[in-house]
Amino acid sequence: MAFDTGLGSMASIFQFRAGSTTAMLFQTFTIFAVLVGFSRFLESAFRARKLPPGPPRLASLLMGMMPSSTPPWKALGALSRRYGPVTSLYRGSKLVVVLGTLKAATEFLEKKGGIYSSRPRNILVGEILSRNLRGVIMPYGKRWRNWRTLMQAGLGIESSNKYKTVQSFESSILLHDLLNEENPKRYSAHFRRFAISVVFCVGYGRRIKYLDDPLVVKNQNATECFTRLSAPGYLVESWPILLKLPRRLQWFAQDAYKQRELDKEMCVDIWNEVKKNVEAGTAMPSISKRALEKQDEFGLDDLELAYGVSAPFGAGVVTTLATLDFILVALLNYPDIMRKVQAEIDNIVGRSRLPDFCDMDSLPYTKAVILETMRWRPITPLGLAHASISDDEYDKGRYIPSGTTMIPNIYAMSNDEEMFPSPEQFKPERYLEVDKANPNSPNSTFFFGFGRRICPGRHVALNSLFIVLSRLLWTFDIVPSKDRQGNPIIPDVNAIEGSFALAPKPFSYSLQPRKDIDVKTIIQTEYEKAEDEATRWT
């Protein structure tokens, strides 16, 4: 008995129709379709062979679906150890390339910046919530380049120097508030106000005096919604066809549509306020002021600018605060290092005045503590994903197609034993060995990202961290809280929370004014001067 595979019946269909013109056409079309399908199959098989090495597609899909207690940066680090520094895998239907070493990240994201400077498509937060107007997640293109020119102009080294005045008076006010704070649980609120006020001055030229300022509350809500909608797992990101549903049936996007009206109102209101001040000639230096004075040069309309200048407010607060918190955790765990910083400051600055920016170059160990913290506990362990905008070949025929998501594994770079022997140890000395010519030198600040997308706020961030750390340690000893039996509670260096941007889990400590001099009187005098200066920015 013949075993029917079904092919026979297909052949009979052809035979039945043979002879007629329609049948000829049908046959030709079928053969053509089979050939096209076959060539596509060959092409994809050929491409699949030449993609960067990585787990088979099914395995990587399963990996993505399995719940795991291993954080993604560690899981991806393990993949890079197995498959190499350039590894490919699939997340749903999206091809992702993980760059596991600084060398690999530099090769692609810096040296081939013309290809790898876009961002992956992000429907909920990019297209719906932000109307494609938020630079941080904007795809590469003319609008992004115009926005980035504005950021470079407003946040480059020279412009950042202008904000040192703000960082100086805000840090004096911070010291005063910390000194007068009786409840250590409220320390973090004072640091938060400092960080918000600095970036608000940078963006808009005016201070934030209180955390219950309506703008702060609105921005907090905006950030929360943004973070919530950025989480992986939203169906529409893998099935954009869902956007074809009528808007009221797009259940997944209702929050984004609601919040985007509030975001627009917030951005436009602040923008209009600055506009009035610029017209009245009372505006202090800020990115907004610069944008208004040279609007034609930047090629951005009013709404693009209103969103564009909000970037520091969105990107500069959580990042600065999380880094400051990690510095505190490090110093509580390594009190000898805290004393070494204090010795350096006392030696260079003395005890009759506060440290200032003019001391920065003379305080290498203090600066090294900041850089080592950022290496030891990078707050964005997987950076911000880049995306490619055209096909690329590397390494004799390996192939990365256009539209690939590129993930720099900053955590893996920070823990690279070759670059940073005993990487778990907190050792600021690593950053004292200067070797700027070597891209793999520990001096490289890869924790700020790469290439054309590198964090434009890094100078402002480093200045804020320097002035706060140096003045804090000039004024206080940072000491652990005690439990009921009087034992010190040292924060766990591995108690970390967050998924996209990390921070230490809540921890407690106490700030004790240093006893060798009358710190209170000096801080009070500095505070009064600072308040005077600050009135110009109110």
Ligand code: HEM
């Ligand atoms: C310690 C603090 C900070 C850290 C660790 C940090 C880190 C980063 C990283 C890793 C990126 C992604 C770069 C890439 O795509 O390769 C980034 C982007 C960005 N950062 Fe920061 N940042 C910090 C503070 C700030 C501050 C204070 C500001 C503003 C004043 C700022 C503004 C931005 C902006 C606007 C972008 C988007 C750049 C673009 O897409 O072209 N950041 N930052």
